[in-house]
Amino acid sequence: MSPVIHIEDLATELRVKPCSVRRTVRRLQEEHGFPHALPGLPARFSRHAVDLWFRANGRPSLAPAAANDEPDAVEEHRAHLERRYGVGR
Numbered sequence: 001m002s003p004v005i006h007i008e009d010l011a012t013e014l015r016v017k018p019c020s021v022r023r024t025v026r027r028l029q030e031e032h033g034f035p036h037a038l039p040g041l042p043a044r045f046s047r048h049a050v051d052l053w054f055r056a057n058g059r060p061s062l063a064p065a066a067a068n069d070e071p072d073a074v075e076e077h078r079a080h081l082e083r084r085y086g087v088g089r
Contacts, residue, residue, distance in 0.1 A: 005050055007043040013054075032057065 028034035
């Protein structure tokens with residue numbers, strides 16, 4: 001899955017017409033803290049930021065939570081790196 005979502009794809013996720021998605025996104029940014037477009041990419045947004053916004057606002061997320069969002073997975077990865085590189089706390 002791509003790490004970015006194009007504004008036209010947001011129309012589907014936000015359940016608005018493609019012709020009004022930019023206006024809807026601007027309103028959501030001003031009133032509800034919707035993520036802003038990526039720097040230099042005015043029609044593309046961080047999929048992760050948009051997904052977090054959907055989760056926080058009670059909307060279905062775009063994708064299931066990534067495995068590294070769970071504390072156990074992070075701890076397991078840290079332990080693996082410590083074993084591999086011999087670094088400890």
